[in-house]
Amino acid sequence: MREIYTYKKSAEMRQRIKELFDNPSYSTDEKKLALACNQVFMELYPELKVRWARIYGPRWAYLCGGSEEISIAFKKIRLNDRYGICIDNAHILSPGELEEIIDSLKECFV
Amino acid sequence: MGKVSVKEWMDNVIKPEQVEKYKENGKDFIDDGYIHELLLQKKQPDKQEIREIIAKSLELNRLEPEETAALLNCTDEELWHEMYEAGLKIKQKVYGRRIVTFAPLYISNYCVNSCVYCGFRGENEKSVRHRLTMDELREEIKALVKKGHKRLIMVYGEHPTSDVNYIADTLRVAYETKVGSGEIRRSNVNAAPMSVEDLKILKEVGIGTFQVFQETYHHETYKKLHPRGIKADYGWRLYSLHRAMEAGVDDVGIGALFGLYDWKFDVMGLLFHTIDLEKHFGGVGPHTISFPRLEPAVNTPFVEKSSYKIDDKTFKKLVTVIRLSVPYTGMILTARENAQVRNEVVSVGCTQIDAGSNIAIGGYSKDDPDHNRQQFILGDNRSLDEAIRDLAKMGYITSFCTAGYRCGRTGDYFMDIAKKGKVHHLCMPNAVLTFKEYLLDYASDETREIGEKLIEQEIAALPNDLVREKVLEFLERIEAGERDLYL
Numbered sequence: 395m396r397e398i399y400t401y402k403k404s405a406e407m408r409q410r411i412k413e414l415f416d417n418p419s420y421s422t423d424e425k426k427l428a429l430a431c432n433q434v435f436m437e438l439y440p441e442l443k444v445r446w447a448r449i450y451g452p453r454w455a456y457l458c459g460g461s462e463e464i465s466i467a468f469k470k471i472r473l474n475d476r477y478g479i480c481i482d483n484a485h486i487l488s489p490g491e492l493e494e495i496i497d498s499l500k501e502c503f504v
Numbered sequence: 505m506g507k508v509s510v511k512e513w514m515d516n517v518i519k520p521e522q523v524e525k526y527k528e529n530g531k532d533f534i535d536d537g538y539i540h541e542l543l544l545q546k547k548q549p550d551k552q553e554i555r556e557i558i559a560k561s562l563e564l565n566r567l568e569p570e571e572t573a574a575l576l577n578c579t580d581e582e583l584w585h586e587m588y589e590a591g592l593k594i595k596q597k598v599y600g601r602r603i604v605t606f607a608p609l610y611i612s613n614y615c616v617n618s619c620v621y622c623g624f625r626g627e628n629e630k631s632v633r634h635r636l637t638m639d640e641l642r643e644e645i646k647a648l649v650k651k652g653h654k655r656l657i658m659v660y661g662e663h664p665t666s667d668v669n670y671i672a673d674t675l676r677v678a679y680e681t682k683v684g685s686g687e688i689r690r691s692n693v694n695a696a697p698m699s700v701e702d703l704k705i706l707k708e709v710g711i712g713t714f715q716v717f718q719e720t721y722h723h724e725t726y727k728k729l730h731p732r733g734i735k736a737d738y739g740w741r742l743y744s745l746h747r748a749m750e751a752g753v754d755d756v757g758i759g760a761l762f763g764l765y766d767w768k769f770d771v772m773g774l775l776f777h778t779i780d781l782e783k784h785f786g787g788v789g790p791h792t793i794s795f796p797r798l799e800p801a802v803n804t805p806f807v808e809k810s811s812y813k814i815d816d817k818t819f820k821k822l823v824t825v826i827r828l829s830v831p832y833t834g835m836i837l838t839a840r841e842n843a844q845v846r847n848e849v850v851s852v853g854c855t856q857i858d859a860g861s862n863i864a865i866g867g868y869s870k871d872d873p874d875h876n877r878q879q880f881i882l883g884d885n886r887s888l889d890e891a892i893r894d895l896a897k898m899g900y901i902t903s904f905c906t907a908g909y910r911c912g913r914t915g916d917y918f919m920d921i922a923k924k925g926k927v928h929h930l931c932m933p934n935a936v937l938t939f940k941e942y943l944l945d946y947a948s949d950e951t952r953e954i955g956e957k958l959i960e961q962e963i964a965a966l967p968n969d970l971v972r973e974k975v976l977e978f979l980e981r982i983e984a985g986e987r988d989l990y991l
Contacts, residue, residue: 447912448752451710452679452689454910455754456917462926464933464967465991466974470911480911 400491403438404498410434411502424448428457428477435459439495443482454478471496473503513664514616514734519699523739526746526784532739533780534721539772542573549574554583558590561828564598564925566782566789572775572829576768576822584821591827591853598832600928601962602903602935603895604856605888606655606692607648608838610865611636611674615661617696617733619719621764621810623801623880624661626733630803634865635665641674642681647868649686651860651888652946654904654938656688657715659863662696662734668705671695675709685987686945689906692757696734697744703751712909713791716744717759721773725765729806742777746784754915755791756781757836763798763813767822775829788919792834792856793826799840799880820849827853832922842883847894857895859902860888892942893951896958903935904942907990929967933975934990936962940982 411431414420420427428446435444436459445460449472460482467485469492472478479499484492524530557571567575578584612635613624623631636644648656656678660666671693678691692712706714718741720726730736745756758777760770778789797819800807814822819841827835837846837854839861846857861882862868886894892902908918913930921927936959943955959979966972971991978989 445912445917450707451675452910453707453710453712453914454912455707455752456912456914460912460917462921462924462929464929464971466970468911468991478912 408498546573595853600932612666614663617735643869645681668702713755715757720764757792759794794836801880839884859891904938905934
């Protein structure tokens with residue numbers, strides 16, 4: 395049951411983020427895109443502390459999101475050559491849920 | 505750079521429209537008359553006023569110019585001691601008991617400018633000119649990595665042979681060069697002001713902080729000391745970090761060279777610079793503030809003649825006032841100062857030092873402090889290991905942490921948590937982890953022994969059990985050979 399729920403949520407996230415990519419007013423503005431993606435993320439996974447970053451070489455420059463908490467289950471995920479996310483509390487998800495989310499996001503950011 | 509002459513190149517560097525857009529009614533944010541007036545108005549601050557200002561700083565609020573002017577004019581030594589204590593408290597509150605350590609790496613000293621106080625000025629025939637080749641740069645990086653360094657400030661003269669494309673190439677080499685598990689994880693840049701377009705090139709290759717020091721904020725003095733070259737344009741330099749922020753380089757470093765003009769005026773200049781950056785960029789001011797003092801340089805008589813040179817006691821005061829004025833910003837104390845001064849001043853609120861420094865071009869791989877290849881003469885020649893050991897004896901953990909820069913804790917995110925005094929919650933555990941790496945891989949036995957005790961103390965002081973457990977787990981993994989673990 396939980397797996398179906400996880401799949402449905404990640405499918406919704408995938409669809410909504412793909413729509414953002416299809417909308418030129420978002421896809422041409424890095425900050426706006428990240429803010430909108432973060433909004434989708436917060437609605438679907440309000441418990442997750444996610445920080446969105448633009449990648450420049452080794453530098454992951456802050457775009458939006460995040461928390462002030464100390465990360466005790468930090469997860470850094472490169473979505474493509476340009477964007478990445480950092481989850482400060484990845485431990486609240488099961489490994490399967492986390493993998494599902496990451497795969498869905500990477501599919502959007504190909 | 506093809507066949508463009510030096511003059512042609514110089515003629516095309518400055519983009520006036522990228523300066524004018526930030527001015528108000530055609531004026532920059534440094535109003536010399538107003539600064540002098542503020543310093544006069546606050547000539548005799550009373551005790552109560554000073555104590556109220558200190559209290560405001562302790563709550564991590566940036567001071568207003570009239571408040572900083574009052575602190576600068578304080579003559580009561582008892583109050584100065586209260587300010588020194590407040591500086592340390594603020595530093596501990598925002599950044600914890602850690603000192604970030606880096607190495608300066610001079611890459612090229614060809615220069616088109618004529619700064620009368622600088623050993624690299626174009627006219628100085630006694631300065632031996634060199635620009636590192638990429639192979640030479642790799643050797644320099646390897647020498648630094650072998651000593652344990654993880655962070656650099658790469659320094660370049662202003663010249664077409666060290667233009668933005670060369671700087672970008674050197675940054676790539678710095679990041680690519682590895683020695684075993686050792687590597688440079690963050691390369692900051694101190695270079696001449698650039699256009700927004702050029703700064704975007706540096707952003708793309710992963711620049712850390714971009715530093716440009718105004719040297720002096722006093723217009724007339726600036727003009728006298730920079731008679732020719734691109735640097736003669738005060739406004740191009742003054743707004744260089746506005747352009748960097750506009751280009752998306754969200755960590756910038758300001759600074760003034762103390763000894764060129766009245767120290768009180770230049771502290772005020774640093775504050776006005778901070779305020780203007782915050783005004784234009786959503787509350788995000790400089791990531792760091794530097795306050796080097798004028799030092800002797802080869803064939804540079806101006807240095808001996810300057811009437812604005814400041815003594816050690818005044819230096820400590822100016823650093824303290826900067827700490828109190830901008831409580832949440834990193835402060836860099838360089839090896840221009842001797843070890844004794846550094847040990848004294850680090851305790852009034854500094855957050856970063858360089859150590860084991862060699863500022864001769866190509867000096868690390870040759871292990872040679874060739875003064876004719878240096879911009880000035882260094883005051884602190886302790887090795888990295890010695891400096892780290894001395895800091896440890898004073899209770900400071902040396903941090904090589906670069907995690908924030910590599911996981912999106914930059915720009916407004918960093919500034920926001922710094923202003924709330926929460927940086928050390930994130931950075932202290934990572935400081936411990938990088939310190940452990942250093943102790944295992946590079947430290948002398950003596951430093952390791954002192955350092956291990958300090959790590960034990962810091963682990964005990966971590967804010968909660970979950971974090972402590974995680975740090976202990978990571979420390980075990982580092983002992984077992986893993987590297988670059990961070991929270």
